[in-house]
Amino acid sequence: MxxxxxxxxxxxxxxxxxxxxxxxxxxxxxxxxxxxPSPKVEEAWRKLNLSAMRLYPDPTADMLVKAIAEEYGMKKEQVFVGVGSDDVLAMAFQAFFNSEWPILFPDITYSFYDVWAELFKIPYRCPKLNERLEIEKNDYLQRNGGIVFPNPNAPTGVELSLENIEEIVRKNQDVVVIVDEAYVDFGARSALPLVEKYDNLLVVQTFSKSRSMAGMRIGYAFGSEALIKYLNDVKYSFNSYTMNRTSLALGAAAVRDRxxxxxxxxxxxxxxxxxxxxxxxxxxxxxxxxxxxxxxxxxxxxxxxxxxxxxxxxxxxxxxxxxxxxxxxxxxxxxxxxxxxxxxxxxxxxxx
Amino acid sequence: MxxxxxxxxxxxxxxxxxxxxxxxxxxxxxxxxxxxPSPKVEEAWRKLNLSAMRLYPDPTADMLVKAIAEEYGMKKEQVFVGVGSDDVLAMAFQAFFNSEWPILFPDITYSFYDVWAELFKIPYRCPKLNERLEIEKNDYLQRNGGIVFPNPNAPTGVELSLENIEEIVRKNQDVVVIVDEAYVDFGARSALPLVEKYDNLLVVQTFSKSRSMAGMRIGYAFGSEALIKYLNDVKYSFNSYTMNRTSLALGAAAVRDRxxxxxxxxxxxxxxxxxxxxxxxxxxxxxxxxxxxxxxxxxxxxxxxxxxxxxxxxxxxxxxxxxxxxxxxxxxxxxxxxxxxxxxxxxxxxxx
CATH class of the missing domain: 3.90.1150.10 (Aspartate Aminotransferase, domain 1)
Structure with a gap:
């Protein structure tokens, strides 16, 4: 060595x-x-001004943030975007999981959570899914430094009911709860309506699955204005210009084609x-x-x-x-x- | 609160x-x-297969890494790519600056270094540029946890001689030295030839300035195979798919048009x-x-x-x-x- x-x-x-x-x-x-991807993406593609590539993109990613906010009926201040939901989640781990108590996520789940926890030296515990591969809500009511789980869970595909999610969020208002909704559009109920009610809830989604744009690397999150501001503070401290000009233009076109x-x-x-x-x-x-x-x-x-x-x-x-x-x-x-x-x-x- | x-x-x-x-x-x-950007970028642009956007990009970014390696006469294993040089530098700070000793960078320099140090809780010291706004080589021979400076320095534009850089790298082989060459192509001498000689040297460059592609967010780094492997380990622990399909194709086209x-x-x-x-x-x-x-x-x-x-x-x-x-x-x-x-x-x- x-x-x-x-x-x-x-x-x-x-x-x-x-x-x-x-x-x-x-x-x-x-x-x-x-x-x-949507034919609207191809339209936006053809309209792109390639000579403008010499210029930095908009660091606030306004074009994309605005499209997402409008499409989901949220304020721009409630929307965060990143280079795929992995980037959004990694930023959120860094921003919100700084307690001495372990964060909680299921033993069988998205394989990146423990990788980020290790990378950022965040202590963690992994409650076991039950025999039917379901998340046991009660496991998430113990003291913790934050919670993250996908809904539906990966790789099981199993949904946790919105009632259970709300109870987890409500009973953990001293920490941030992240619901990773990479697959939610295929049939589960989104926790998005809870964002107005709980300012400790971050709902993460992606363009990689339901929007057919894994190759463009676009993820996003909804949360209270306070939560999103903290997330942006960390993002701006890491890399001001994460979203390139093609992601902004093509992403905005995709999300508007409902x-x-x-x-x-x-x-x-x-x-x-x-x-x-x-x-x-x-x-x-x-x-x-x-x-x-x-x-x-x-x-x-x-x-x-x-x-x-x-x-x-x-x-x-x-x-x-x-x-x-x-x-x-x-x-x-x-x-x-x-x-x-x-x-x-x-x-x-x-x-x- | x-x-x-x-x-x-x-x-x-x-x-x-x-x-x-x-x-x-x-x-x-x-x-x-x-x-x-180069007319070759527009060619690559027109050839892009938009329907392939539904698929993840190559996590190894091989197409781009290969183009850079070939153009600079390096091995692919000596090249790292990221979302602009900010992303490359942020990853390098996380990967290499984990000492209890402070890292060193000039008091007047790229304004992101202290932001990353604060974000990642890295101790740092900032030796003063001299009256002619030059880096004083001797300031970088004190005990430290790592070194980073731009060459030419920003925002001064002043070059540090390759001899002085080599001495800093040679006398600091117990830490990683990062030379941030965002502006090197406009007339300074690159430290790239030193990479073969010193395995603790990371040379960072970008497509944002001399390649007219700030809007695409592409940065890269050269280093020993060991150094690049450590950097990739951190990158894969953070986000496997940082470079989207357009960055890979357009970046490769740009770098090949010498x-x-x-x-x-x-x-x-x-x-x-x-x-x-x-x-x-x-x-x-x-x-x-x-x-x-x-x-x-x-x-x-x-x-x-x-x-x-x-x-x-x-x-x-x-x-x-x-x-x-x-x-x-x-x-x-x-x-x-x-x-x-x-x-x-x-x-x-x-x-x-």
Whole structure:
């Protein structure tokens, strides 16, 4: 070890999920949307003034913040934007989780929470999901330094009821509660209406799933004006110009096309329900997912072997080699055609 | 104060410089390039596949990293990219500055260093520039937890010789030394050749100035493979997908157009030298800037009043209301036409 290495921050290097790129692959492994972005995005794209790229973007990201605020009926001062919801969440962890008490998040959940907690040296505890893979509300009523959970939860797809969420927020008004709604548009109830009532609630959403724009890196959050101001203070202390000119223009165009958004979400929901029926017929078991993926297990087949068999067919799903969930596969909802090919393969596999 | 506010990270909110947006303004306040990005950027732009925006970008940013590595004759493992050099520097502060000894940077320098140090709770000391606004090399040979300075320095434009830089790096091999070369392409010598020799040296550059792409937010760094790996470990622990698909494609196209880059830089250097002569004739005093700006003072005029007079003419320059430099203006080098208008106004102003 070199002398300078003594001062290097020790982190457990996080390995991002694989991003295969094959011409005829069926990519159901990172919860991307199978449909392209709104046609309005292409319009905004064509209108972009490329020579203006020499100039810094607006540090307040006003164009995008305004579009989001208007579309959701909020004030601009209640909206924060970042480079994907990962950026928004990382900023929120830094801004709000500075207690000596541990923050709380589920043992089975989005795999970045413990990574951020480690990076920022935040103590944490992970209450266990129950046997039905549900968040147990009562686990979040113990003393803590902050709370974060996805709703619906990832990778389970299970929704926590809005009543339970409200109780968690109401009984934890001494800390900030973050509800990570990356997948909420696919059928769960958003906690957004609670933002007016509780100034300690941050609701985080993203353009990566329901808006078909994972490639643009846009995340956002709603909260009380006080909360959003604190978040912006940290953001401006980190990097004033996080959102580039293309993100601002294309993001604003995307969020204003409500019709396309609703149609796309509906198609994915229909395909999800069809896929659930087919998987059930084949003996798969899964909780009732409200997200754009299904987290399924089969009582007679090893998940890892099935994962590898699918891979050989160039069908990519997500396998987590972790305790309690290593018999599950997380299958993103693609187009009807893609899901038919998946189901056809599974029919043959299960028969053997 | 609400109970949850007790755990909020206290930061001195950083206010980014003003970004006026008027049709006929002359914008010389944030060191942007007066010329548009390379025509190759427009080509890459037209070729972009918008429907692929539904997919995550490559987390390794390989397309861009490869282009930079090839253009500078480095290995891909020696290159790191981020959302502007601010993002690169913020990650580097977090990754490398974890000593109990204070880090060192000049008292007059890029205004973000102390903001990051405060945000990440890093102790710091700020040796004073000498009377000629130069970095005193010997100040950086005291015991420390890391070193960072721009070369040429901002907002002074003054270069530190490569010999002095090498001595600082060589005599501080127990810490990481960051040379922030945002403006190096406009005439200073880069420390890049030292990277092969010293594995504790990080050289940071940006697309925002010499590449005319401030609006795209692309920064990068060169260092030993070990250093870059540590930086990536922190980056992957923060946000795996920082660079969006447009940044990757357009950035790669920009960096590969060396001819356009060299022509643009040369034009700006010529305009800078012309501007220096004109300012000198008017009685302005300034150090010999190697950057795309001039940091000038006039013995008979108040800088702040001049700043405001220029503003009324829709000519925006940068004024820092800070000790030791509050009689200076930082004037970005624009097009020859823009600088002529500036000089014409100053001639009238000085005469009065």
């Amino acid at each position: 070199k002398a300078w290495e003594k001062n290097v921050r020790e982190v457990v290097p996080y390995t991002p999920g694989e991003q295969p790129n094959e011409p005829n692959m069926i990519k159901l492994n990172t919860n991307e949307n199978p449909y392209p 019709k396309y958004f609703e149609e796309t979400v509906q198609k994915i929901q229909q395909t999800r329900e069809w896929t659930k029926q087919e998987l059930k017929k084949l003996g798969f078991e899964f909780a009732d997912s409200k997200a754009n993926f299904i987290f399924a297990t089969h009582p007679r087949y090893e998940a890892k072997e099935l994962f590898e068999a699918l891979r050989r067919e160039h069908i990519y799903v997500r396998y987590f080699d972790k305790p309690r969930i290593n018999q599950y596969l997380r299958i993103t909802i693609g187009t009807p055609q893609e899901m038919e090919i998946l189901v056809e393969f599974l029919k043959k596999y299960i028969k053997k | 609400k109970a949850w506010e007790k755990n909020v990270r206290e930061v001195v909110p950083y206010t980014p410089g003003e970004q006026p947006n008027e049709p006929n303004m002359i914008k010389l306040n944030t060191n942007e390039n007066p010329y548009p 001819k356009y880059f060299e022509e643009t830089v040369q034009k700006i250097q010529q305009t800078r030298e012309w501007t220096k002569q004109e300012l000198k004739k008017l009685g302005f005093e300034f150090a010999d800037s190697k950057a795309n700006f001039i940091f000038a003072t006039h013995p008979r005029y108040e800088a702040k009043e001049l700043f405001e007079a220029l503003r009324r003419e829709h000519i925006y320059v940068r004024y820092f209301d800070k000790p030791r430099i509050n009689q200076y203006l930082r004037i970005t080098i624009g097009t020859p036409q823009e600088m002529e208008i500036l000089v014409e106004f100053l001639k009238k102003y000085i005469k009065k």
